[in-house]
Amino acid sequence: MSGKKFTPDWTERAPEPGSYRSIFKFGEPNEFKHPRAELVEMMMSEFGVTEEYFSRKQNEGNEKVSLGGKPGLNDEHINALKAIVGSENVSADDYDRVKYSHGQTMKEVMDLRMNRPRNVADAVVHPRDKNDVRRIVEYCDKHRIPICVYGGGSSVVMGIAPEKGGVTLVMKTHMNKLLNINEANQTATVQPGMMGPDFEAALNNAPQMFKTARRYTCGHFPQSFEMSSVGGWIAALGSGQASTYYGDAYHLAISQEYVTPAGTFKTLEYPATATGPKLNDIMKGSEGAFGALVEITMKIFRFMPENRQYFAFMFPSWESAVNASREIMQSEFGLPAVYRISDPEETDRGLKLYGFDNAYFEKFMSARVMKPMSRCVCMGTVEGEKGYAKHVKKSIGKVCRANGAMKLPAVVVKAWEKTRYKEPLMREDFLDFGIVTDTLESAVTWDNLLRLHKEVRAVVKSRPGSICMTHASHFYPNGTNLYFIFVLKPERPEEYNEVHSKIVSAIVENGGSLSHHHGVGKLLSPWMEEHLGKTQMDALRALKTHFDPNNIMNPGGQLALKGKSGT
C-alpha cells in the first residue's frame, strides 16, 4: 500500500467558461474541498488500485458546450417571449440551454462529462416577476410549449430535466427577493428564486434591512443550502439538517402563490383551518408538474445562536444508538435541532479519515466496549430559548448514557458544522478518476429501521469493493430517515445505473419510502406506482389533468405523472 502522504493531482482551477465542467461543478467556480490523503488511501484499499490509478483523469468535461446545431424554439415563439419579459431575458444559446437543463443528478453529471447533454430546453427565460410567469404560462399553454422551472439547480433526481424541451424559467435571476417580514406572525414572504444563503442573511440582518425589532432565521439548512432556492425546497419537499426541531420544508410553507394553466391562486394564510382539503398541501411537492410557484410565505424563527448547545456521543452499537434516538424523540422533553446517528461503517470510516485509527485510540475505545464496526457516533445541537436548550441537552445526555453511550467532545459537532455544505465538492475530484460517490435516501418507521438498513447494505455490499455509509439525520416521534452514501468504481458505464436501480428497489421492497427529502423527479418515477399504488397515483393524475390539461408543466414523467397523451 502506498505512503500516507500521496495526493493525486486534484483539479484546482476554475472550470473554463463555456465548458461542460463549468455547468456540473458543485459550488462556486473557485471553491474546492479535496479528499484527505486518508480517504484516497481508503479508496485504493477498497477498490484494489494503486497510486498509478490516480494519475489518469477521465471525462473531465473541459470541452466547450455545443448542441451541434440542435434547433431551438422558433422565432415566432422567441419573439413572443421577448415581448413578455424583454429580449435581455430570453436566451437560446447552446450554453444556457444546456446549463439550465441539468441539475446535480449523478446521471446528469456523467452525461455532461461525456459531452452528451440530455434533452435540453429550447429556450431559457428569466421572468422578472409573477406577472411575467402568468403571461408565459398562458402563452405556452395556448401553444402547447412545455415549461420547466429552474430554481437553484440542485436536484439530484432529474427534477428539472426538460424531457420534452420547451421553455425553462430561471427563477433565481430576478425573482430572488425577500418581499416582506411580518413580525407579528413571524412569517416571511419570499420569491421562489431566492437562494438559501441570501434568504438566511436577509433574515439574520432583518433589523437593518427591514427595520424589524428582532433577527430571524429560516431554520432550513439542507446540505444543498448554498445551491438551492426557497421555491425548490417547497416544490420538492426538502429537509434541512435542523429539521428535527424546525420541521421540514413541508412544515415551513404557510402559504403559496401558484400560476397554473388552470389559473392563479394564493392559498390562505391561516394558522389552521377546517375548510376542506388544503390547497397549500396539495401543491407542496408537486415538483413543477401542476404549475409554477411564484411566491411563498414561510414560517420564520427568532435567531438565537447564542443559545445553541452542542453534544456528541459514541454508542456501542447501531441498535443502542437507534433505541436511544427513539427514546429521545418520544420522551417529550423537547427536541434537538440537528440530530444525527452514523452507522458502524460511516462511524469507522469517519474516524479513519480524521486519523483516529491509531492503537492508543483503539485501546481507549475497546476498554469502553466501543468496538470497530459496531460503535456508532451520535451528534447534534439544541436551539430555542436558553433554558429549553439546556434542558433538552441534559435530557439527551441522560438517555444516551442509559443506553451505554460515552460522551465525546463538542468539537466533533463543530467540525461537522463547519464543513457540512462542502462535502459534495469532493465528488468531482473522485469522478475525475472514475470513482462514483452518490446518495439515496428514504424515510422509515422505527419498527422497520433495522431491517431496511440491513437489506439496503446487503445490496450494496454484495459488490466486491464498495463503500456504504449510512446515517439518520431527520427525526420524528414515529421514525426517521436513512441516508445511504455509496461509493463505487464501475467497470462499465451502465454498471452505476444497475446498482442505483437495485438500491432503490431494495428500499421500496423493504419498507422504506421512495424518498424522504430528495423528491422523485424523473429519476425515481418508475417506482412511483408500485410504491403508492394505482388508486393513489390516479388521484395525483386527476390533479395533474385538472391543473395542466395540456401537459405543459414539467412533462415527460415528473412524479410519474403523464398527460392524456400518455407522455
Add this chain to the structure above:
Amino acid sequence: MSGKKFTPDWTERAPEPGSYRSIFKFGEPNEFKHPRAELVEMMMSEFGVTEEYFSRKQNEGNEKVSLGGKPGLNDEHINALKAIVGSENVSADDYDRVKYSHGQTMKEVMDLRMNRPRNVADAVVHPRDKNDVRRIVEYCDKHRIPICVYGGGSSVVMGIAPEKGGVTLVMKTHMNKLLNINEANQTATVQPGMMGPDFEAALNNAPQMFKTARRYTCGHFPQSFEMSSVGGWIAALGSGQASTYYGDAYHLAISQEYVTPAGTFKTLEYPATATGPKLNDIMKGSEGAFGALVEITMKIFRFMPENRQYFAFMFPSWESAVNASREIMQSEFGLPAVYRISDPEETDRGLKLYGFDNAYFEKFMSARVMKPMSRCVCMGTVEGEKGYAKHVKKSIGKVCRANGAMKLPAVVVKAWEKTRYKEPLMREDFLDFGIVTDTLESAVTWDNLLRLHKEVRAVVKSRPGSICMTHASHFYPNGTNLYFIFVLKPERPEEYNEVHSKIVSAIVENGGSLSHHHGVGKLLSPWMEEHLGKTQMDALRALKTHFDPNNIMNPGGQLALKGKSGT
C-alpha cells in the same frame, strides 16, 4: 329584578324513548347540567324578561318521531344491503332515519323541536367492517344511491345531513375498535366509529388491554369529546382543547384507509416523504364527500398525567393578554397543552357566574388595575416530561407578569377542566324557554386578531340584548383561533338564521378563516367560494369528480362541492 335563588323548572328527566327530544338532547339521556341561578339572572337582565318568562316552555320536542309515511329505500335495495351487512344491520324505521340524519347544529335542533325533521336518510346501515363499507359503496355507486357517514353525530355544521336522502352508514355500532397499538412508532390503528372516551380509555389502559409496556393518551380532547368519533375528528378537521401542544386532528392522523367510488387505498405510514402531494393530506377534511374513512393510524403520546402543571392569570386588558400569548407561542421555550384567554365579556360574565362580583373582590381587583370589561382571564396546563412541563410553566409565568398579569389560583383551571365537556348540556335548558346559545369560530393570524374580534362583536352587539363571549383556545406561532359564543332571544323563527349569517359574513369579511375546527358541512358551504376563490374551489371539485364521479358521497353541497349535475 328577581331574588337570587330563582330556579326555573329545568327538565330533569330522560327524554321519552322514540321522541324527538331523545335525538337532539346532548349527552346521555340522564345527564344534566343546569344553568346556575346567576346565569338565569344574567339572562333576565340582558333580555329584559322576568321570572314569569321562565315558566312557559316551548317546543320541547317530546313528541314521538314520525315521518308520516315518507317512503324510504325500495325493497330491492334494502334486500341488497341486508345481503351485504345482515338484516339486523339495516333499518328503515322512522326513528332511526331521523336520528342518524341529524347532528347538533342549532338549525337541526330547532327543526326537531318543532317536529320538522330535515331531509332524512332512506335507510340506515350499520357496517360490520371495512369490507362491508367497500361493498356498500360499490353497490350504491352502481345504483346512484347517496351515502352519508355518521360518526358520533356531533357535527354543528350539518355535516351529516343527508340532503339527498339515500343510505346513512353508522360507524359507531360495529366499527368502533382500537385494532392495534404500535409501541415502537407510538401509533394506534383505530376504526373510525370509536368514540373519544373509549379510545382514550383503551390507550390509558393499554398495558392491560394490549400488553404494552406503557400507558398512552390520544392528546385530542375537543369539547365534543364524549359525543364524537375518531373518524369524525379527522374527516372534519377537529381540534382538541390541548391542541397547542398535541396538535390538531390534522396533525394526528398519520395514515388513513379510504373507500371511495374510485377505489380503496391506505395512505403510506412514513414519518415524512417527498413523493409528491400526499394523499393523506388530500383526504383530511374531505367530510365524507370523497369517500368513507374506514381505518386510521393515529399518533399517540405517553400518558403522564402526574407531570401536568396548571396555571391561571388575570390580564389587565385583551391587548395585554394577546401580546403575552403571542410571546409565549413564539419564544421557543416549549408549548403549553391547554392554553386559553377569555375576552373581557367572557371574563366578567364568568366571574359573575361563579359569584366573584362582590364589592370586596372588585376592590381587590381594581387595586391591581384589573377593571371590569377590560380584564381578561388566561388559563392552561402544561404536559410532557416533568422538567419540560415545569420549565414551560415557569416561562409562561415570566411572560405573563411582564405583560402586567396577576397570578390566579390553579383551582380556576381545575374547575374548568372538571366541567369542560358538560357545558353544552345547558343549551337544552335555555332552548326550552326560547333562548338560543350557539357558537361560531374562526382562525386568524396575530396581525388581524384584534380587528376580527372587534368587528364580529360589533355585529352581535348591534342587537339590543345579546351576549357575545369570546375566547382563543388553539394557539400556533403565527396565530390562534377565536371562538364566539353568542346568546340570543329571537323574536321571530328566522331571526336566528339572519344573525348567524351576519356573523359568518363578518368573520369572512374581516380576515378570519371560515372555520378553524368545526368544518364546513352544508351550513357554511355558501361562503366557501367567496372564501377560497374559484380557482381553489375548482381544484377541490376536480378531486370530488375524480373520487366520486356519480356524486353519491355526501351529496347536496357538502364543502360546496357539487356533482356534474350541479347538485
